[in-house]
Amino acid sequence: MAQDGDGRRLIIVSNRAPVTFFRDESGGREHSRGSGGLVTALNAAARRRKGTVWIASASSDEDARVARESAGEPYEVEDLQVTLVEHDEDSYDLMYNRIANPLLWFVQHGLYDLPYAPDLGDDTRRAWKDGYLPVNQNFAAAVERSLEATGDADETAILVHDYQLYMVPQFLRERLGDEPFVSLFVHIPWPAPENWRVLPKFVREGVLRSLLRCDVVAFHTGAYARNFMRTVREVLGVEADEQIGVIRHGGRDVWARAYPISIDPGEFEELARGDAVLEQEEEYVKALPGKLLLRVDRVDLSKNVVRGFRAYGRMFERHPEMKGEVTFLASLQPSRGGIPEYADYAEAVKQAVEEVNAGHGTDDWRPVVLSMEDNFPRSIAAYKNYDALLVNAVRDGMNLVAKEAVVVNDKNGVLVLSESAGAHEELGEHTLSVNPFDVDEQADALHRALTMPAGERARRAEALKETVRANTIEEWVEAQLKDIATLR
Ligand code: F6P
Numbered sequence: 001m002a003q004d005g006d007g008r009r010l011i012i013v014s015n016r017a018p019v020t021f022f023r024d025e026s027g028g029r030e031h032s033r034g035s036g037g038l039v040t041a042l043n044a045a046a047r048r049r050k051g052t053v054w055i056a057s058a059s060s061d062e063d064a065r066v067a068r069e070s071a072g073e074p075y076e077v078e079d080l081q082v083t084l085v086e087h088d089e090d091s092y093d094l095m096y097n098r099i100a101n102p103l104l105w106f107v108q109h110g111l112y113d114l115p116y117a118p119d120l121g122d123d124t125r126r127a128w129k130d131g132y133l134p135v136n137q138n139f140a141a142a143v144e145r146s147l148e149a150t151g152d153a154d155e156t157a158i159l160v161h162d163y164q165l166y167m168v169p170q171f172l173r174e175r176l177g178d179e180p181f182v183s184l185f186v187h188i189p190w191p192a193p194e195n196w197r198v199l200p201k202f203v204r205e206g207v208l209r210s211l212l213r214c215d216v217v218a219f220h221t222g223a224y225a226r227n228f229m230r231t232v233r234e235v236l237g238v239e240a241d242e243q244i245g246v247i248r249h250g251g252r253d254v255w256a257r258a259y260p261i262s263i264d265p266g267e268f269e270e271l272a273r274g275d276a277v278l279e280q281e282e283e284y285v286k287a288l289p290g291k292l293l294l295r296v297d298r299v300d301l302s303k304n305v306v307r308g309f310r311a312y313g314r315m316f317e318r319h320p321e322m323k324g325e326v327t328f329l330a331s332l333q334p335s336r337g338g339i340p341e342y343a344d345y346a347e348a349v350k351q352a353v354e355e356v357n358a359g360h361g362t363d364d365w366r367p368v369v370l371s372m373e374d375n376f377p378r379s380i381a382a383y384k385n386y387d388a389l390l391v392n393a394v395r396d397g398m399n400l401v402a403k404e405a406v407v408v409n410d411k412n413g414v415l416v417l418s419e420s421a422g423a424h425e426e427l428g429e430h431t432l433s434v435n436p437f438d439v440d441e442q443a444d445a446l447h448r449a450l451t452m453p454a455g456e457r458a459r460r461a462e463a464l465k466e467t468v469r470a471n472t473i474e475e476w477v478e479a480q481l482k483d484i485a486t487l488r
Contacts (some may be wrong), residue, residue, distance in 0.1 A: 171210075229245070308390050333373070
């Protein structure tokens with residue numbers, strides 16, 4: 001395994017925090033774990049290097065109180081040093097609900113119906129100027145304060161995460177100059193250059209110029225890194241050496257690197273043995289009749305939930321003998337409900353479930369069971385018991401559900417995996433690979449997965465477990481620390 005980098009102090013910067021605070025009934029301060037796979041992964045990185053500071057947005061009232069009380073100083077919680085940044089509410093709303101999650105997310109996942117959307121104009125300009133930029137400036141200011149306290153900019157690596165914070169590298173350089181090592185990890189797909197032309201010039205050029213102030217721009221797959229270099233060339237006219245993965249620009253080297261994110265298999269194996277999961281398993285998951293088909297996702301257009309239900313319905317049309325033999329548990333966490341497209345999508349999901357249940361269900365069998373809540377123990381209980389897992393994302397940066405689930409599954413379950421999920425680069429050969437737009441192909445893949453002979457299931461399931469165990473979160477962190485030590 002690689003050595004521990006060169007001992008630089010780490011500052012992690014992400015929109016989501018590792019913890020969120022609230023008051024319990026007696027008025028005492030409590031905290032719970034922040035949501036999302038990104039937070040789980042960054043936790044491993046933060047714990048790897050003592051003294052790491054994690055800077056993130058305050059997201060609850062109690063978070064804001066913590067931010068004010070600590071006045072920029074890190075707050076120690078669960079062995080982590082966390083600095084919460086309080087934003088102006090309207091600015092945050094414009095950043096999150098106007099720029100990051102509809103616009104950038106939709107462009108990078110290819111979700112726009114281009115003849116009709118997006119409709120851009122002065123509103124976008126205002127949301128960029130009054131939302132995205134100030135929120136990104138708040139993060140850069142928090143990093144600057146943290147460095148002022150320690151005075152060791154050249155001994156620090158600042159690891160910025162994701163599309164909510166694309167402008168942070170530029171603001172950091174304006175405040176701190178060239179001394180600190182700066183990287184930005186893009187956790188979502190980086191599409192081909194022509195897709196970026198949907199964005200107004202001030203957004204696409206602003207984002208790219210900011211990213212070129214980094215030492216490393218990181219992605220989950222080599223394909224995303226190559227698309228990034230092509231985008232820089234086509235949009236800004238800046239040449240990249242695609243063979244080595246470096247862009248020489250403004251007197252510095254900017255590396256485009258791929259580090260496929262992963263999970264801590266031990267953590268999931270332990271969770272799988274825990275009481276909360278065992279309870280869900282006995283009381284809920286094992287009570288579902290027949291074979292178990294599973295999906296676990298946020299309710300997000302990129303996850304392709306509606307087509308997944310259509311494919312399942314199509315399977316019953318083609319194979320009526322499957323009726324009553326299987327239950328599809330869809331464990332879907334509500335997400336980004338303040339964005340109209342997401343609210344509409346949640347309705348479309350419910351409608352698609354009703355159609356399958358009305359079209360194929362009977363008095364004593366419901367083909368789809370929809371669980372629309374954030375119930376992590378239930379999801380893990382279902383991971384252990386699925387016969388087939390559907391991950392049919394339109395596009396997905398990586399998709400950690402695929403990795404988490406195969407590690408703890410006890411049933412030699414078959415993974416039906418979108419060829420457009422980042423995880424496909426590593427896991428694809430052991431899965432039933434599907435085109436996320438082809439409903440008939442997905443229907444056939446679901447049928448094949450649910451009827452596959454035992455020997456083939458076992459071989460595939462074992463190969464998936466081995467592949468995930470060979471590249472864990474530990475390797476993900478180590479590869480980045482090694483690059484921090486050697487690339488500059
Ligand atoms: O990786 C994509 C990402 O947006 C992360 O940044 C985030 O943790 C996760 O998906 C969930 O999204 P949100 O923070 O909008 O709930």
